[in-house]
Amino acid sequence: MNTGNAEVGMGDPLDEYLAIYDEAAGRVFVQLDAAIRQAAPELNTAIKYRLLSYTVDQDWRHWVCAVNATKSAVCLRFLWGVLLDDPLGVLRPGTSTLMTWDMPRDGDVDTAAVMTYVRNALATRDHFLANAEEISAAARARAQTR
DSSP states (O other): OOOOOTTTOSSOHHHHHHTTSOHHHHHHHHHHHHHHHHHOTTOEEEEETTEEEEESTTOGGGOSEEEEEOSSEEEEEETTGGGSOOTTOOEEEOSTTOEEEEEETTSOOOHHHHHHHHHHHHHTHHHHHHSHHHHHHHHHHHHHTO
């Protein structure tokens, strides 16, 4: 397993993350982790920015997706979510380019749908990296009109 666990440095990042959260969130984290790894086994995993994060080639500044939990939901975050197709209409805006899919803490993960979103995020990565300034500026402009 290529975990890329440079920040925490102890063991499997998922196991470390599960120790922080309650059992309900943990069950969803396990399902999300399995779907993400199945969709993109090449991704590195580590706890970064207090998120269980997934990236390419240890590039933690440009992570592909990440998970965390709030009191009411488990959140699947996409750093450049504004570029993603959202056929299910599940993504809510965050900071300029970030989009988040909130999932019930006690629910089951739609593995096929998560895999589709993760693959889409990975497929748009090069475009985002090459055009990050323009994409961010356009996203900020759209956010001001919300």
